[in-house]
Amino acid sequence: MGQKRIKKLVIAGGGTAGWITAAAFSRLLGKSLDIHLVESEEIGIVGVGEATIPQIIRLNHMLGLDENEFLRRTYGTFKLGIEFVDWGRVGSRYLHTFGDTGINLANLHFHQYWLRYRQAGGENSLWDFSLHQRAADTNKFARMDRVGSSPMGGLAYAFHFDAALYAAYLREYAETQGVRRTEGIIASVERSSKDGGIAALKLEDGTRIEGDFFIDCTGFRALLIGQELKTYYQDWTHWLPCNRAIAVPSEKLSPLPPFTRATAKKAGWQWRIPLQHRTGNGHVFSNEFMSEDEATAILLDGLEGEALSDPRTLKFTTGRRETFWEKNCVAIGLSSGFLEPLESTSIHLIQSNVSRLISLFPREGLHSADIDEYNRRTAAEFEQVRDFLILHYHQTEREDSPFWQHCRNMEVPEPLNEKMALFRASGRIGRDVDDLFRDTSWMQVMLGQGIEPQDYHPMADNITDAQLDEFLRNVRAIIDNAVTPLPSHEDFIKKFCAAG
Numbered sequence: 472m473g474q475k476r477i478k479k480l481v482i483a484g485g486g487t488a489g490w491i492t493a494a495a496f497s498r499l500l501g502k503s504l505d506i507h508l509v510e511s512e513e514i515g516i517v518g519v520g521e522a523t524i525p526q527i528i529r530l531n532h533m534l535g536l537d538e539n540e541f542l543r544r545t546y547g548t549f550k551l552g553i554e555f556v557d558w559g560r561v562g563s564r565y566l567h568t569f570g571d572t573g574i575n576l577a578n579l580h581f582h583q584y585w586l587r588y589r590q591a592g593g594e595n596s597l598w599d600f601s602l603h604q605r606a607a608d609t610n611k612f613a614r615m616d617r618v619g620s621s622p623m624g625g626l627a628y629a630f631h632f633d634a635a636l637y638a639a640y641l642r643e644y645a646e647t648q649g650v651r652r653t654e655g656i657i658a659s660v661e662r663s664s665k666d667g668g669i670a671a672l673k674l675e676d677g678t679r680i681e682g683d684f685f686i687d688c689t690g691f692r693a694l695l696i697g698q699e700l701k702t703y704y705q706d707w708t709h710w711l712p713c714n715r716a717i718a719v720p721s722e723k724l725s726p727l728p729p730f731t732r733a734t735a736k737k738a739g740w741q742w743r744i745p746l747q748h749r750t751g752n753g754h755v756f757s758n759e760f761m762s763e764d765e766a767t768a769i770l771l772d773g774l775e776g777e778a779l780s781d782p783r784t785l786k787f788t789t790g791r792r793e794t795f796w797e798k799n800c801v802a803i804g805l806s807s808g809f810l811e812p813l814e815s816t817s818i819h820l821i822q823s824n825v826s827r828l829i830s831l832f833p834r835e836g837l838h839s840a841d842i843d844e845y846n847r848r849t850a851a852e853f854e855q856v857r858d859f860l861i862l863h864y865h866q867t868e869r870e871d872s873p874f875w876q877h878c879r880n881m882e883v884p885e886p887l888n889e890k891m892a893l894f895r896a897s898g899r900i901g902r903d904v905d906d907l908f909r910d911t912s913w914m915q916v917m918l919g920q921g922i923e924p925q926d927y928h929p930m931a932d933n934i935t936d937a938q939l940d941e942f943l944r945n946v947r948a949i950i951d952n953a954v955t956p957l958p959s960h961e962d963f964i965k966k967f968c969a970a971g
């Protein structure tokens with residue numbers, strides 16, 4: 472490949488993906504790159520990515536954003552996890568929290584002691600030992616790194632925010648750092664006659680934007696990576712059958728819950744995302760199993776306040792690009808693939824792909840070793856998240872509709888089968904070293920979905936029955952003492968980061 476110095480970076484698209492990319496590149500490579508972003512207000516953004524996972528805090532630190540200011544500007548709220556309602560079976564409910572449950576003891580996960588306690592007839596659920604659960608149940612929140620002087624970790628959190636305001640906020644940040652923005656519709660793509668890479672974008676008004684390197688952030692349209700470079704899209708609908716979402720905002724909730732809710736429905740599930748000024752709702756479903764009219768009726772019926780606008784439908788195909796980096800073009804955001812929003816992972820994948828690309832970004836010329844490494848690691852990350860999502864659908868007792876019968880009976884990827892078998896045997900987690908989801912996430916979702924480990928680790932027998940009772944009592948007392956004095960989520964926001 473050629474040895475041309477890479478000086479001009481062009482980002483096509485300005486949704487969450489485009490502006491995160493522009494913000495991060497301008498922060499870390501702004502001195503050596505001239506960065507130009509093209510977007511079209513007429514086309515607009517998908518505008519639904521409003522729930523995140525805690526890794527976003529790292530992005531904020533890297534960009535040097537003030538967290539309270541970021542929440543004020545985006546009407547943001549705090550998120551301690553996702554409550555899954557009716558997933559394992561109708562009537563079940565569990566919180567996939569972002570923090571540890573209980574306290575690990577003598578190098579053994581807390582849940583192993585809890586399994587021993589359960590096998591001896593104990594009635595408390597694992598979540599009775601969760602700080603996050605208690606805070607969520609009482610709609611409380613505060614920033615807390617640790618629980619006093621105890622060994623218990625504090626409240627791990629992420630955010631909910633308004634997607635349009637988030638893109639606008641990052642745009643302001645990136646433009647202040649020198650990113651140039653052009654408004655216009657990309658009409659065609661010019662290729663280099665030398666190596667087939669992309670040479671320039673041509674806009675409808677005739678403007679030509681040249682570049683050495685291009686990032687495709689054009690969303691589901693995938694203008695560069697798909698329409699122009701024709702990279703193959705792997706379709707994962709056979710594992711993750713939902714392919715439609717109907718979204719509608721409703722009135723804000725009070726008290727303000729510090730968590731996302733995902734309620735399973737007949738052919739999919741419904742999200743509830745509490746923001747400062749409104750609530751985001753959406754029904755994700757499969758049109759193979761349900762009509763749009765029925766899905767809309769279910770969505771509106773499940774709202775907890777007045778709808779604030781008409782519902783709108785989004786279509787998607789779950790899957791990923793075979794190659795994310797092709798020639799001098801990398802796809803980031805929805806153009807690179809889509810994993811449905813059940814675990815709020817898409818914005819994280821943007822962030823993670825941007826940092827991976829920056830760490831492998833070429834100075835001069837393109838190197839196939841960098842490209843291969845990027846494609847390999849990105850594919851692995853997509854697949855790990857995919858398997859975690861499949862777990863929610865497949866591990867269920869539900870058989871009350873053809874959708875759930877399909878999910879329960881479908882073949883799943885072998886690594887997921889192995890993880891479930893390991894957990895079922897003795898509560899052990901077979902997590903990959905670089906898996907996005909920690910042991911505690913796998914453990915909570917496997918238990919929450921109804922896997923009951925048959926045994927526990929022998930190290931849990933290293934303490935006596937009396938010591939086990941005292942340990943569990945202490946954990947609950949620590950949680951009581953920590954949560955009782957916390958302010959409500961709403962009051963915390965009013966005090967530190969209220970918008971408007």
Ligand SMILES: Cc1cc2nc3c(=O)[nH]c(=O)nc-3n(C[C@H](O)[C@H](O)[C@H](O)COP(=O)(O)OP(=O)(O)OC[C@H]3O[C@@H](n4cnc5c(N)ncnc54)[C@H](O)[C@@H]3O)c2cc1C
Nearest residue numbers: 484485486487488517520522657689690804805812817818
């Ligand atoms: C139903 C649903 C729910 C979701 N929920 C979550 C969630 O809770 N959490 C989460 O992390 N993620 C979620 N996501 C994913 C999240 O919305 C996206 O990852 C995120 O918004 C990034 O989108 P994007 O920037 O890639 O695309 P878009 O927002 O679609 O932006 C594309 C950009 O490209 C521009 N563009 C396109 N074509 C042209 C053209 N021809 N000329 C000029 N400009 C053009 C557009 O104007 C726009 O600026 C959800 C997605 C869906 C579908």
